[in-house]
Amino acid sequence: MSDPTFTLLNIVVMVVVMWATPLQFIPFFIWLERKGSAIIQDRIGPQRAEVLGFRLFGLVHNFADVIKLLWKENITPSAAHRSYYLLAPFWSMTLALLPLLLIPLAAPLELGGRKVVFQAADLNMGLLFILALTSLGVFGVVLAGWASNNKFSLMGGLRSSAQMISYEISMGLSIVGLLMVTQSVRVSDIVEAQSGSWGIFLQPVGFLLFLISSFAETNRNPFDLAEGESELVAGYHIEYSSVKFALFFMAEYANMVAAAFLLSTLFLGGYQVPFAPTEVLRANPGAVLTALLLLLAALGGGAGAVILKRAKQQEALHQGVKRLEPFLLGWIGLAKAGAALLLLVLFWAGVLSLPSWAPPVLGATLQMACLLLKVLFFCWLFVWVRWTLPRFRYDQLMNMGWKVMLPIALLNLLVTGVVLLIVKG
Amino acid sequence: MRIVERPKPSLATKVYLVEVAKGLYLTMRHVLFNLLNPKRLPIVFFPEQKKALPPATRGRHRLMKREDDSPRCTACMLCATACPAECIHILAEEVPDPAIEKRPAKFDIDMLRCVFCGFCVEACPLDAIRMDVPEVTIADFTRNGLVYGKEFLMDHDNKDFVPGYNPPRPVTWTHGPKARP
Numbered sequence: 001m002s003d004p005t006f007t008l009l010n011i012v013v014m015v016v017v018m019w020a021t022p023l024q025f026i027p028f029f030i031w032l033e034r035k036g037s038a039i040i041q042d043r044i045g046p047q048r049a050e051v052l053g054f055r056l057f058g059l060v061h062n063f064a065d066v067i068k069l070l071w072k073e074n075i076t077p078s079a080a081h082r083s084y085y086l087l088a089p090f091w092s093m094t095l096a097l098l099p100l101l102l103i104p105l106a107a108p109l110e111l112g113g114r115k116v117v118f119q120a121a122d123l124n125m126g127l128l129f130i131l132a133l134t135s136l137g138v139f140g141v142v143l144a145g146w147a148s149n150n151k152f153s154l155m156g157g158l159r160s161s162a163q164m165i166s167y168e169i170s171m172g173l174s175i176v177g178l179l180m181v182t183q184s185v186r187v188s189d190i191v192e193a194q195s196g197s198w199g200i201f202l203q204p205v206g207f208l209l210f211l212i213s214s215f216a217e218t219n220r221n222p223f224d225l226a227e228g229e230s231e232l233v234a235g236y237h238i239e240y241s242s243v244k245f246a247l248f249f250m251a252e253y254a255n256m257v258a259a260a261f262l263l264s265t266l267f268l269g270g271y272q273v274p275f276a277p278t279e280v281l282r283a284n285p286g287a288v289l290t291a292l293l294l295l296l297a298a299l300g301g302g303a304g305a306v307i308l309k310r311a312k313q314q315e316a317l318h319q320g321v322k323r324l325e326p327f328l329l330g331w332i333g334l335a336k337a338g339a340a341l342l343l344l345v346l347f348w349a350g351v352l353s354l355p356s357w358a359p360p361v362l363g364a365t366l367q368m369a370c371l372l373l374k375v376l377f378f379c380w381l382f383v384w385v386r387w388t389l390p391r392f393r394y395d396q397l398m399n400m401g402w403k404v405m406l407p408i409a410l411l412n413l414l415v416t417g418v419v420l421l422i423v424k425g
Numbered sequence: 426m427r428i429v430e431r432p433k434p435s436l437a438t439k440v441y442l443v444e445v446a447k448g449l450y451l452t453m454r455h456v457l458f459n460l461l462n463p464k465r466l467p468i469v470f471f472p473e474q475k476k477a478l479p480p481a482t483r484g485r486h487r488l489m490k491r492e493d494d495s496p497r498c499t500a501c502m503l504c505a506t507a508c509p510a511e512c513i514h515i516l517a518e519e520v521p522d523p524a525i526e527k528r529p530a531k532f533d534i535d536m537l538r539c540v541f542c543g544f545c546v547e548a549c550p551l552d553a554i555r556m557d558v559p560e561v562t563i564a565d566f567t568r569n570g571l572v573y574g575k576e577f578l579m580d581h582d583n584k585d586f587v588p589g590y591n592p593p594r595p596v597t598w599t600h601g602p603k604a605r606p
Contacts, residue, residue, distance in 0.1 A: 036456070039455070039456050039459045039460065040452045040455050040456055041455075042455060042459060042466055042467060042468075043466070043468065044463075044466060044468055208442075306460065309463060310463045312464070384449060384452060384453070384456075385445075385449070387452060388445075388448040388449050388451070388452045389445060389448060
């Protein structure tokens with residue numbers, strides 16, 4: 001039944017998709033960060049850069065950033081250790097892109113007698129491999145800090161490594177609780193085990209510990225001591241400029257995307273749609289189609305309404321001149337919502353009928369959409385928390401890691417074990 | 426010696442989670458409010474819209490003139506001496522009028538060095554220099570473009586002066602044209 005060529009092709013496609021996913025997320029994430037911080041602080045954020053009259057609500061600023069970073073002078077300090085100095089940003093970026101390869105986007109499905117998988121590599125030690133990859137990422141930071149031959153960089157690298165070591169332990173232990181429940185380290189098994197109830201309900205304490213540790217692991221506020229600008233100027237990447245800085249910058253966001261995928265896979269049920277395991281999805285293609293179309297309608301309609309509402313305010317920027325773009329995009333959003341609703345009506349009126357291959361494909365699409373929504377929620381959480389909380393002091397960070405998180409993680413393990421013993425006998 | 430007791434944080438504060446949730450609630454409230462009411466954001470689209478500067482704005486310098494459009498300045502160098510940034514460069518020349526004696530041949534203010542302290546205005550005995558041109562975004566593409574000369578500083582046309590600040594004082598000329606015998 002299994003066709004080796006098809007399997008190979010499937011895996012190659014998935015590798016490319018999962019490798020490109022964080023790269024696609026990065027500009028969006030940077031935009032989310034800017035707009036999110038602006039809206040939290042009662043500003044409106046970037047909206048000036050434009051290409052051919054299109055501003056895309058500040059998304060065009062990313063092009064400006066890229067052009068700026070590419071054209072800047074690429075400086076290597078004369079006192080730096082040249083090869084390590086050059087290696088560090090590549091190390092960071094490469095390792096930030098890898099963990100996603102082990103995360104399933106949707107449940108595998110049968111299509112014309114062939115098995116289609118939505119996961120680049122389904123290793124039997126998948127979760128351990130992901131943890132290994134994410135913890136290797138710190139070497140980039142340490143290497144950058146040491147090879148730059150700069151005191152502040154070195155301090156940043158040292159802080160980062162100390163922080164990683166202390167938080168890696170509670171991160172690992174918080175996952176062990178989940179593994180005791182799911183009885184497997186294979187990522188697809190963990191997701192399947194959450195078809196009934198999500199990991200966050202089975203392991204609420206473990207989820208909190210893992211969430212906090214992943215903030216620390218991605219060097220994100222309130223744990224971004226490695227680049228605490230009030231003390232260390234910019235931490236480990238002071239001496240980096242141009243594209244090398246861009247790589248570090250992108251690696252930071254890619255790490256966050258990976259962390260968001262990991263969090264939603266381990267604790268929010270991955271691709272699982274709430275209240276609807278894979279079999280239920282396949283059995284009810286009509287309901288799945290309805291859900292997908294309603295989702296499209298909600299996204300298009302919501303975005304269109306917000307754009308049109310903000311277009312009036314933007315007129316002030318252009319001294320009352322009406323601009324085409326917001327109206328165009330706003331009405332496209334509304335039209336999309338209308339088209340989705342029309343399709344829905346046609347489907348329920350019986351004008352359209354689904355082909356035989358549709359149920360599994362629709363199910364997989366809804367599962368991907370569900371996973372993406374969860375990931376987007378965590379992306380927003382990263383931004384939200386960053387612009388809410390102040391940074392921890394270094395001793396507070398260490399106290400919290402060793403004296404609070406570690407004991408709680410161990411206690412969580414004990415309680416999980418006892419409960420499992422009682423429940424399963 | 427007095428020992429100041431640090432406030433002891435309550436247990437709820439120490440656990441952080443409650444406080445974090447409160448903070449997140451606060452920022453989320455801002456997000457939702459701002460998304461739904463974009464018009465109520467306290468923003469000014471700067472180059473297109475300009476906020477009216479307050480009456481006491483200390484802006485760019487200008488040199489005041491006598492009735493006959495000659496500079497009031499007598500090149501006494503008090504402003505240049507008072508200037509902590511040493512940005513005023515005056516070159517004096519003689520005037521045939523014996524009541525005035527001196528005037529500036531050159532009066533350059535290097536805006537790249539100026540710190541806008543206003544000491545020159547305080548120092549001037551003749552009210553010849555004022556800082557009431559409401560320009561706060563002084564920029565140029567060359568360094569020389571930011572060294573303002575006498576002619577530029579005395580050009581009062583098409584400038585909105587800040588009303589209320591530094592009102593024209595009646596200068597009592599002790600040796601001016603009217604005091605002349």
